Amino acid sequence: MAEQTAQGSYVEAGEFKRDTNYVPTRITRDGADGFTPEAGRYRLVVARACPWANRAVIVRRLLGLEDAISMGMCGPTHDARSWTFDLDPGGRDPVLGYERLQEAYLALDPDYPKGITVPALVDVTTGKLVTNDYPQMTLDLSTEWGDLHREGAPDLYPEALRDEIDEMAYRNFTEVNNGVYRCGFAGSQQAYDTAYDRLFTRLDHLEEHLSTRRYLVGDTVTEADVRLFTTLVRFDAVYHGHFKCNRQKLVEMPVLWAYTRDLFQTPGFGDTTDFVQIKQHYYLTHTDINPTRIVPKGPDVRGFLTPHGRDELGGRPFGDGTPPGPPTPDEVVPAENWVPTA
Template identity: 70%
Template sequence: MAAGSYVEPSYERDTRYIPDRITRDGSDGWPVEPGRYRLVAARACPWASRAIMVRRLLGLEDVISLGLCGPTHDADSWTFDLDPGGVDPVLGIPRLKDAYEKRFPSYPRGITVPAIVDVLSGQVVTNDFARMTLDFATEWTDYQRAGAPDLWPVDLREEMAPVMRRVYTEVNNGVYRCGFAGTQEAYDAAYGRLFTALDWLEDRLTTRRYLMGEHLTCADVRLLTTLVRFDPVYHGHFKCNRQKLDEFPVLWAYARDLFQTPGFGDTVDFVQIKQHYYRVHRDINPTGIVPLGPDLTNWCEPSGREALGGSPFGHGTAPGEIAPAERVPQAHNPAVGPDGELIVTQRIR
């Protein structure tokens, strides 16, 4: 997600990301190397949240360090407001923009998270959020934890590609088309597309526990980051209000099932999510008032989805304990305990 304002007649996301990849063979000049790279993210941002989730699911925490920006930013850059002195302790910079401009002076596009920064040079490597998580799953396998799930299985990729494309264009980005529409006509069209896609997902998930069947994949990660924001933000702030997520019987149960699985809900910070959208988007919320609701304790209710069979991690296992520095505060998520672990974890089968 980039810093800045978005409103225009019909919202179009700038998808011109830095295309470099970190690979085993280092073909783009960036070889896989433990400890060399820092993932800069923000828990408020859905695109960054998927990178945080995948990194935890695969057990890459000790291999790729994590820098967290605060939930709000100005029009210039995401900033390290959560760190002492407002400076990232590893990169030594106050603004993510500094890493972008270290490599590309006067970088012409938005300063987005997630971004991966080369700690050695202080330069941004990539901000291509979609490719980033797929590379975590495929290029970093030598350093993944024992029992890491296969989030991008070869035998499902052909089927997964159009599913993930539709989730991205119609749901992940669809809520933004509603929220940042500048005309009634643009909003009406965006609203129709979004709920058509949500109805399709409701139907698809009726007979399968996860988007691709019996086990979770990258597709589920991509969808959940939008679903957790739907009732707290998108329903009201973005006018995606045909119905709330908890009024979709299947999607709501699916979302709770994932949320209560280690690696998902334990990375979600609802307070930062609301602070970001309601305080940063002054063009659609001029007062900057952050709503107190909704009541989010319903995320702790059993989903019943285990009756469909399958298991989240396939032949793998759940991720381990969260490092103290990466725990979501208990007051920011009703499903986590004082140690940062989920207190309502789905039974792993």
């Protein structure tokens, strides 16, 4: 018997299962699925709270696609039906006119049977969902949208390293990105114990792997780093306590803590992170885990701005490219939500 839990997932026989069957439509140069990269045609709908959506926000910013792909922002919480645009005036997305992201899914398929997930790319001309396949989405932003990248955009998915990046990303997904959820939503002690052991076995491996190299693959930031970062940056604020991933905090794993600080201080990473929304999402939405809906005040995240020393390992975050400029004014994370001063 399967029990529904987080959107797009369920618990079966005590073990958390993520439904990874997304709408597979792609936006590609050849238009094989009927969609080609076009400036202004698509809207990326995200929630800053969501680690999967945070990936797309980071990649879009690193590649300088802000002018080509507009971004709609859902609030940090959702109900059983959908993510909502409660941050916008009148509770409606100003471009799509929708109150709920669900409306874009139903415009594509009135009988859409699965969870309403972010990130989602929506065709502004029709109001219909194009895809919510977040792993492929960010790869396509790198490989299919090149004509619209900013000058100096980094190569986040270099062809010579793709097999290595894919393998690293897959292992980190099964054990870490999804592993924290397998701990948090475990429906039995055995399922939790297994997920916990797998998670920290992988984190120990990454601690060793990153002790002699600045980035996961090669000597520049790649897709693999983006994918791991969005879990690590949430670890102490959410996963350590809320999801019972409590063998150690991130700040107690010296290599991973320094690695995360290095990325956090890299333009496009920390400045897209909203700790207030992150905590609100997990602690207010998961009432089965946190029935009181009390949002913790900590942890103190000012440590993310302390020196990391990782540059001594060499490497250049953007390779032959350049850092992105500052966020556009309407996409700046409030300072008190990014790194609170007290």
